[in-house]
Amino acid sequence: MDKIAVLIPCYNESKTVAKVVTDWKQELPEAVIYVYDNNSSDNTAELAEAAGAVVRHEYQQGKGNVIRRMFREIDAECYIMIDGDDTYPAEYGRQMADLVLQKKTDMVVGDRLSSTYFEENKRPFHNFGNSLVRGSINRLFRTNIRDIMTGYRAFSYLFVKSFPVLSKGFEIETEMSIHAVEKNMRIENVIIEYRDRPEGSESKLNTYSDGLKVLKTIFRLYKNYRPMGFFGGMAAIMTVVAVGLFIPILMKYIHTGLVPNFPTLIVCGFIEMAAIISFFAGLILATIVEKDRQQFEFRLNMIDAQFKQFLK
Structure with a gap:
């Protein structure tokens, strides 16, 4: 060495x-x-x-x-x-x-x-x-x-x-x-x-x-x-978009009792579903990343032991 x-x-x-x-x-x-x-x-x-x-x-x-x-x-x-x-x-x-x-x-x-x-x-x-x-x-x-x-x-x-x-x-x-x-x-x-x-x-x-x-x-x-930050950020953006589209429909429903924009309402639903999927994907991947960090520490200990053997 x-x-x-x-x-x-x-x-x-x-x-x-x-x-x-x-x-x-x-x-x-x-x-x-x-x-x-x-x-x-x-x-x-x-x-x-x-x-x-x-x-x-x-x-x-x-x-x-x-x-x-x-x-x-x-x-x-x-x-x-x-x-x-x-x-x-x-x-x-x-x-x-x-x-x-x-x-x-x-x-x-x-x-x-x-x-x-x-x-x-x-x-x-x-x-x-x-x-x-x-x-x-x-x-x-x-x-x-x-x-x-x-x-x-x-x-x-x-x-x-x-x-x-x-x-x-x-x-x-x-x-x-x-x-x-x-x-x-x-x-x-x-x-x-x-x-x-x-x-x-x-x-x-x-x-x-x-x-x-x-x-x-x-x-x-x-x-x-940083999967939670990445997918969580995507989920937050999609939620904001969905809420922004949904509020005018909700206001019309409150005032008239009618829902005149069904296509927009359906799009809101799909966007929010995608946001929920993105959030849970980030949650699952964050757990996997945490497990990988634990395994990395074990691998690092093995490398350190190998290094000390080289120095002997």
């Missing part, structure tokens, strides 16, 4: 990967630097290996697929995940590793948004999207993670081996954040400096398509992790 493993997922980062590997070898000389090449068409893998990294390959395209492979194959006391584009300085690595190794933090988030991100990043829609995602998740899940989509994080062994990677692409960071919150894991925020990509280095993110995937991920995970 490695003491510290630095994980660098890469796709066509030949302009920056050697510098990133060199910086991390200087900052954490005891760490093992892993570069996972994701079908690069340039010489990213060769440059990383020449700089001293352990180079491996993931042939399924997408950052989520690379992270899944890394988490499966590598055993370490502390994992540091970093992008290969040289936008995150290595000098914060020691502080983040110490939080994992000494304070038993499960996930350390490198917070760009509280420092230089909005000045350095030249893509205004990315700035807006980061703020939107951060605000949405912190409100929906009642947490205070300062940067949801940062690629600079540190993890414990327990987090890595208990995290089910479902996303295939850049929405993986959102999934990590919500998983840590929902499983009551210890989270710390570390404010880091952010610098924009160097000239000639191109971002792989598509503002609109990747942003839409992130929003879909938030929607899916809120439904899965």
Whole structure:
């Protein structure tokens, strides 16, 4: 088992990967630097290996697929995940590793948004999207993670081996954040400096398509992790609509003794039936989620026992 493993997922980062590997070898000389090449068409893998990294390959395209492979194959006391584009300085690595190794933090988030991100990043829609995602998740899940989509994080062994990677692409960071919150894991925020990509280095993110995937991920995970809030909210909306349609019919009946709008009354009934079904669906699923949390704690104890065996 490695003491510290630095994980660098890469796709066509030949302009920056050697510098990133060199910086991390200087900052954490005891760490093992892993570069996972994701079908690069340039010489990213060769440059990383020449700089001293352990180079491996993931042939399924997408950052989520690379992270899944890394988490499966590598055993370490502390994992540091970093992008290969040289936008995150290595000098914060020691502080983040110490939080994992000494304070038993499960996930350390490198917070760009509280420092230089909005000045350095030249893509205004990315700035807006980061703020939107951060605000949405912190409100929906009642947490205070300062940067949801940062690629600079540190993890414990327990987090890595208990995290089910479902996303295939850049929405993986959102999934990590919500998983840590929902499983009551210890989270710390570390404010880091952010610098924009160097000239000639191109971002792989598509503002609109990747942003839409992130929003879909938030929607899916809120439904899965907070079913009572999701289906209960739907039930409340449908009840308000049904009541809004029913009140005029009720008022006419009180004044005239007649029900002139039977089609509307029937629609009200169907909407309210759907609301009741939605409410009880949320109730049942919330019970299932609670049972899953209990089972997760048992699985976490098994992983912890395995971790202690590794350390012996």
